[in-house]
Amino acid sequence: MSSFKALRVYEADKGVDPRVESMAVDALSEGAVLIRSAWSGINFKDAMAVTGKGRIVRKFPLNAGIDVSGTVETSEDPRFRPGDPVVVTGCGLGENHDGGFAEMVRVPGDWVVPLQDPLDLRTAMAVGTAGFTAAMALVRMETNGQQPEHGPILINGATGGVGSYAIRLFSRAGYSVTALTGKPDAADYLKSLGADEVLDSNTLEFGTRPMEKGLWGGAVDSLGDESLAWLTRTVKPWGNIAAVGLAQGIALNTTVMPFIIRGVSLLGIDSVLCHRDIRLATWKRLAELLQPGDVDAIVTREVSLDGVVEAAEALMERRQQGRTLVKLAQA
Numbered sequence: 001m002s003s004f005k006a007l008r009v010y011e012a013d014k015g016v017d018p019r020v021e022s023m024a025v026d027a028l029s030e031g032a033v034l035i036r037s038a039w040s041g042i043n044f045k046d047a048m049a050v051t052g053k054g055r056i057v058r059k060f061p062l063n064a065g066i067d068v069s070g071t072v073e074t075s076e077d078p079r080f081r082p083g084d085p086v087v088v089t090g091c092g093l094g095e096n097h098d099g100g101f102a103e104m105v106r107v108p109g110d111w112v113v114p115l116q117d118p119l120d121l122r123t124a125m126a127v128g129t130a131g132f133t134a135a136m137a138l139v140r141m142e143t144n145g146q147q148p149e150h151g152p153i154l155i156n157g158a159t160g161g162v163g164s165y166a167i168r169l170f171s172r173a174g175y176s177v178t179a180l181t182g183k184p185d186a187a188d189y190l191k192s193l194g195a196d197e198v199l200d201s202n203t204l205e206f207g208t209r210p211m212e213k214g215l216w217g218g219a220v221d222s223l224g225d226e227s228l229a230w231l232t233r234t235v236k237p238w239g240n241i242a243a244v245g246l247a248q249g250i251a252l253n254t255t256v257m258p259f260i261i262r263g264v265s266l267l268g269i270d271s272v273l274c275h276r277d278i279r280l281a282t283w284k285r286l287a288e289l290l291q292p293g294d295v296d297a298i299v300t301r302e303v304s305l306d307g308v309v310e311a312a313e314a315l316m317e318r319r320q321q322g323r324t325l326v327k328l329a330q331a
């Protein structure tokens, strides 16, 4: 394919100007592995990038899209051969390196993850950065000793992308899961993903003591601020908390007491620039726990490159529930 289509984001006077246009492989950001894209997905970060509502794109013009799956077209890296199914998430894709909203993507070999059965190219992008981040929380917590018999895992921001995948993955891994949500009418959806119990965050009493009664074996936090502080005070001895997000805020006002009296661990999750061994272990765990049919409830929409900007606007305006996939392969 000498020329191909891409959603290229240009800098504009007020924000950004995204254009679907033809480009040549030679014009792509450099890398040893050229991938023929099959699917991408629209994350909140992508929506901010193509609508200009957040400073995600660091270099203009740039193909947007922080995730992509596809097959290797050519590789100067001996670890990959033409035809290999692969996935790339994060690593600066769509931020400072031409990203996944394009029919071709060229990246360094260290970013490329071989896809493992039973995950296929579409399922991998249904997972995308949200599912990968939730799985990394599971891997890091298990590496730090988390086990199902330590007690239920509290997952907040439950109806969000990370929360939904965390519920499914922890429940598949044998944990009892308590979902905490501001949308109690989503209880049936959360239970269908694997939640054993659903709590309404609107009625939650946070308490004020440095340590409250230990309730959770561990927790996955998408919110930060008061919600994360409450988790440090209510996780049982030797429990792990994966700090994933900041949907509520960036503050963390707590004390050292849970850490030095209960041995609680706060584990940082960075899906963008994580070490390759953690990246590979995380995709391995995803392949162990997920079946392609598992994503049917989470993927609600498919668009072509031409539909990305409208779908991104819908996401920013909260008109879109569930994940939107971007179909890139010319069938």
Ligand SMILES: NC(=O)c1ccc[n+]([C@@H]2O[C@H](COP(=O)([O-])OP(=O)(O)OC[C@H]3O[C@@H](n4cnc5c(N)ncnc54)[C@H](OP(=O)(O)O)[C@@H]3O)[C@@H](O)[C@H]2O)c1
Residues within 6 Å of the ligand: 044, 129, 130, 133, 156, 157, 158, 159, 160, 161, 162, 163, 180, 181, 182, 183, 201, 222, 223, 243, 244, 245, 246, 247, 248, 269, 270, 271, 272
């Ligand atoms: N560390 C990483 O590498 C990484 C990777 C991906 C995402 N993230 C971050 O993780 C967080 C979750 O990502 P996501 O993709 O799941 O986002 P999302 O789909 O927008 O979901 C966030 C969820 O949090 C809850 N929420 C939103 N605003 C809130 C508020 N002001 N106060 C309390 N709860 C609120 C809502 O769930 P309920 O209504 O069910 O409560 C919402 O569905 C974000 O902050 C994102 O930036 C980090």
